[in-house]
Amino acid sequence: MNKIRAMVLGLLVWAAPTALAQSQPDLNAVAQRMAERLQLSEATAQALREAFARHADRYEQGGFFWYVAAELQRRLNDEQRAEFWEEPLRAERERPARRRWRERQDRPDRRMRRERLHRRDDRPPAHRAAWMAARGARLADYLNLTEAQRDSLAVLRRRQGDAMRELLRQRREGALSAEAFREQVRQLREQYRARFRQLLTPEQQERLDRLEAIPENSRKAMLEVLRLTDTQQQQLAARALQPGPDRGALAEILTPEQQEIVRLHRRLVRAWQDVQRNDG
Known part of the structure; x- marks a missing residue:
């Protein structure tokens, strides 16, 4: 269920x-x-x-x-x-120009090109990277993080990204099965969440709990x-x-x-x- x-x-x-x-x-x-x-x-x-x-x-x-x-x-x-x-x-x-642009993006050849580019480079597209950075900034503002906490969070996010890219590389090369990949991704996210919460004060953790309950x-x-x-x-x-x-x-x-x-x-x-x- x-x-x-x-x-x-x-x-x-x-x-x-x-x-x-x-x-x-x-x-x-x-x-x-x-x-x-x-x-x-x-x-x-x-x-x-x-x-x-x-x-x-x-x-x-x-x-x-x-x-x-x-x-x-x-x-x-x-x-x-x-x-x-x-x-x-x-x-x-x-x-109409915006509509025509969307129609071009939906063409099979355009989709295949985007998929090839994504496979060639583990880094997220520039617009997604910018969106993730903005989202992280909003979270930091919502939790009222100090400058020291923001610096620690930036280091944590960088290490998380490196670890995720390594898992993706191993999965593509066949070193990890699909099931093993999913399990390691789950563990990686749990570790990130635990380490992130360690950076927070009790009051900030309470605000984070309210935020996580929204979905x-x-x-x-x-x-x-x-x-x-x-x-x-x-x-x-x-x-x-x-x-x-x-x-x-x-x-x-x-x-x-x-x-x-x-x-x-x-x-x-x-x-x-x-x-x-x-x-x-």
């Missing part, structure tokens, strides 16, 4: 917020900025602000946007819910809001193991109401991420 839950989470919560938790902001202001980003009418924006206020206690716990999406799905009429889909469609029409809380919120049956969870897990896009699978497995909640959740999270980037 844990494997099924993990695959269900991976299938549905693809747009879960990647920014780290921070002290709770002015949610009314956040909702207003998101409404502006989505170009919502005043009545729909007011419903969004009210939903934010009603579920404010869940903001830092994980799953916040699932509850907001479910409430909007119940409260808004068809015309109001349609406002959430109009903005991205209009933006897509206004950016599980988000999974529980998703299951509570969507009310997925055991059969639906098993169907989604089976579909997650198959190649190809997942959107058609959602239409076959989820009810129309569940599908609409998922779509609203995605739009809310994407708008929230846009607001966070602009504020940053």
